[in-house]
Amino acid sequence: MTTLDYTTQKDWQFVGGQHQSPIDITTANTTASQLSAISWRGLYQAKTIVGTDTTLQATGTGAAYLNDRDFNFDQIHFHTPAEHLIDGQAAPLEWHLVHRSATGQLAVVAVFGRIGKPNASFQGLLDQLTPNASHELTEPINLTELLPDTGTVYHYLGSLTTPPLTETVEWYVCADSVMLGEKQLATYQALFKANNRDVQSLNERPVIAERL
Amino acid sequence: MTTLDYTTQKDWQFVGGQHQSPIDITTANTTASQLSAISWRGLYQAKTIVGTDTTLQATGTGAAYLNDRDFNFDQIHFHTPAEHLIDGQAAPLEWHLVHRSATGQLAVVAVFGRIGKPNASFQGLLDQLTPNASHELTEPINLTELLPDTGTVYHYLGSLTTPPLTETVEWYVCADSVMLGEKQLATYQALFKANNRDVQSLNERPVIAERL
Numbered sequence: 001m002t003t004l005d006y007t008t009q010k011d012w013q014f015v016g017g018q019h020q021s022p023i024d025i026t027t028a029n030t031t032a033s034q035l036s037a038i039s040w041r042g043l044y045q046a047k048t049i050v051g052t053d054t055t056l057q058a059t060g061t062g063a064a065y066l067n068d069r070d071f072n073f074d075q076i077h078f079h080t081p082a083e084h085l086i087d088g089q090a091a092p093l094e095w096h097l098v099h100r101s102a103t104g105q106l107a108v109v110a111v112f113g114r115i116g117k118p119n120a121s122f123q124g125l126l127d128q129l130t131p132n133a134s135h136e137l138t139e140p141i142n143l144t145e146l147l148p149d150t151g152t153v154y155h156y157l158g159s160l161t162t163p164p165l166t167e168t169v170e171w172y173v174c175a176d177s178v179m180l181g182e183k184q185l186a187t188y189q190a191l192f193k194a195n196n197r198d199v200q201s202l203n204e205r206p207v208i209a210e211r212l
Numbered sequence: 213m214t215t216l217d218y219t220t221q222k223d224w225q226f227v228g229g230q231h232q233s234p235i236d237i238t239t240a241n242t243t244a245s246q247l248s249a250i251s252w253r254g255l256y257q258a259k260t261i262v263g264t265d266t267t268l269q270a271t272g273t274g275a276a277y278l279n280d281r282d283f284n285f286d287q288i289h290f291h292t293p294a295e296h297l298i299d300g301q302a303a304p305l306e307w308h309l310v311h312r313s314a315t316g317q318l319a320v321v322a323v324f325g326r327i328g329k330p331n332a333s334f335q336g337l338l339d340q341l342t343p344n345a346s347h348e349l350t351e352p353i354n355l356t357e358l359l360p361d362t363g364t365v366y367h368y369l370g371s372l373t374t375p376p377l378t379e380t381v382e383w384y385v386c387a388d389s390v391m392l393g394e395k396q397l398a399t400y401q402a403l404f405k406a407n408n409r410d411v412q413s414l415n416e417r418p419v420i421a422e423r424l
Contacts, residue, residue, distance in 0.1 A: 004266045004374055006407055015376035016228035033314060035282075054216045068280045070247075102245060103369055103420050105382075157315055157380060162216060164227035168369060168380055170317075195218055208315050 019167045020200035021158030022083035023207075030154060030209040037153035037172050037210035038109060039065040044073055044097075044143035046125060051133040054195045055079065056125055056188065060143065064099060066107045066172060067155070067210075071099035076125075076143065080189055082112055083161055083196045084173050086154075090196075091177055092185055095146060096161075106160075107170040111148055116179030121145035126187055148212060151176030156207045161197040174212065231379045232412035233370030234295035234322075235419075242366060242421040249365035249384050249422035250321060251277040256285055256309075256355035258337060263345040266407045267291065268337055268400065272355065276311060278319045278384060279367070279422075283311035288337075288355065292401055294324055295373055295408045296385050298366075302408075303389055304397055307358060308373075318372075319382040323360055328391030333357035338399055360424060363388030368419045373409045386424065 044062035055077045062073030075098045082094035093113035100106055113119075124141035152175040159167040256274035267289045274285030287310045294306035305325035312318055325331075336353035364387040371379040 004407070006266075006405070006409070009409055012375050012377060014229040014232070014371075014379070016379060017226040019380065020226070031314065035314075054218075102243065102247075102418065103367055103382075104418050105369060155315055157317060159226075163224050165224060167226070167228060168231065170315075193218070195216070197218070197221055206314065206316050 016167055018203045019157055019159060019205060020165060021161050021169065021171060022085070022197060022199055023156065023158065023202050024085040024088060024199045025154050025173060025207055027087055027209075030207045033208045033210050035067060035208070035210045036065070037067065037155055038212050040147055040149070041065060044147060045140035046076065046137065046143055047140050048136045049125070049128050049130065049134060050075070051131065053132055055192055056129055058125060058141070060140065062143070064109070066099065066109075066170065069101060071101050071105075071107050074098045074100050076146070078188065079161075079196050080185075080192065080194060081196050083199075084110055085199055086175065093180065093188070094196075097147070105170065106166070106168060107172065110171060110173040111146065112174070112177040113180045113185070114177040115182050115185065118181030118184055119145050119179060122180050122184055126184060129191070131191055146178060148174045148176045148178055151212050153210045153212050154207050155210050156205055158205075176212075228379055230415045231369055231371060231417060232377060233373050233381065233383060234297070234409060234411050235368065235370065235414050236297040236300060236411045237366050237385060237419055239299055239421075242419045245420045245422050247279060247367075247420070247422045248277070249279065249367055250424050252359055252361070253277060256359060257352040258288065258349065258355055259352050260348050261337070261340050261342065261346060262287070263343060265344055267404055268341055270337060270353070272352065274355070276321070278311065278321075278382065281313060283313050283319050286310045286312050288358070290400065291373075291408050292397075292404065292406060293408050295411075296322055297411055298387065305392065305400070306408075309359075317382065318378070318380060319384065322383060322385040323358065324386070324389035325392045325397070326389040327394050327397065330393030330396055331357050331391060334392050334396055338396060341403070343403055358390060360386045360388045360390055363424050365422045365424050366419050367422050368417055370417075388424075
């Protein structure tokens with residue numbers, strides 16, 4: 001039995017780092033649930049382009065119910081190739097729709113891009129992109145075409161995929177990918193190098209297969 | 213601007229320890245919400261007494277909606293004096309109803325005890341207690357009298373209050389305390405020493421005042 005000595009509690013060590021993201025989702029090991037993962041509520045818009053040298057990023061407004069709770073959309077950014085794997089496979093592009101609740105709970109909706117017809121929302125962001133320079137948009141960019149509206153959503157608890165790698169993040173990884181043009185992907189990849197974090201150990205975490 | 217070097221990602225440091233529990237809740241600094249914090253669903257029962265030398269602990273069954281999501285009751289244990297403070301004041305006793313969701317999300321409902329009429333559920337646990345020895349109960353103990361059924365609930369994101377101090381815990385701290393007998397408290401305190409962790413820095417975390 002562990003004995004806890006409250007007189008030496010200043011020496012207790014905080015243990016973290018066992019619930020990191022991204023992960024490789026083995027679909028055969030997920031647990032099916034009838035829970036509603038995501039309900040989009042109202043318009044998703046980008047309002048400010050954030051200059052970084054590693055990714056296209058934009059802040060904006062939007063709202064969703066995630067597992068039936070209120071979350072506000074905060075920012076979107078892109079990773080190439082995808083950070084999350086599905087049965088070991090990586091999509092060419094993955095974007096993260098970062099949300100926050102009133103209590104400060106972080107929740108990220110991850111969406112994969114696949115080559116197909118051009119995507120107007122992605123084009124809107126590419127057109128306004130000026131690497132390393134932030135600027136407010138005179139006209140907001142409609143992000144609707146970057147949001148999937150059907151399919152399975154893999155839900156698990158993880159972390160931010162960039163430092164400080166904070167571990168209080170709910171992940172909603174959408175199985176159904178969204179189309180974007182081959183030229184659009186080439187334009188993005190000409191501007192930014194690979195920025196995918198390696199997959200991390202699952203460490204016994206359950207992954208729930210919910211419905212969008 | 214921060215430059216992220218993905219070729220040295222093995223050296224990225226995980227940063228944690230800024231969202232610890234317990235906290236001192238300054239009620240004037242909480243944000244009111246109409247969100248339903250807790251809906252008790254079905255019977256809460258203790259089924260096994262867990263022997264520890266620091267607290268009375270029992271595992272059992274029960275279920276609640278916490279912020280409208282399904283959680284299962286896992287275990288109850290006690291702290292004296294209370295770990296959470298309300299405007300700097302500590303109750304003589306605080307118990308933690310530890311819950312878990314299907315994804316493994318931890319959520320703890322914290323309830324304060326105040327001196328008043330004897331509490332049948334608490335007495336049931338005290339009667340079965342054998343410090344340092346675990347045993348299954350032949351008859352489950354009904355925990356109903358340890359659950360508040362009205363009042364404000366302070367909701368914030370924190371940690372376990374004992375090692376490993378893991379930071380993925382939703383806290384629901386009930387403002388309305390529950391009565392227990394003076395003799396009952398004395399019986400408990402004769403068996404266990406003070407086991408309250410010191411309050412931790414809030415670090416800009418919002419605290420939401422919800423309704424039970």
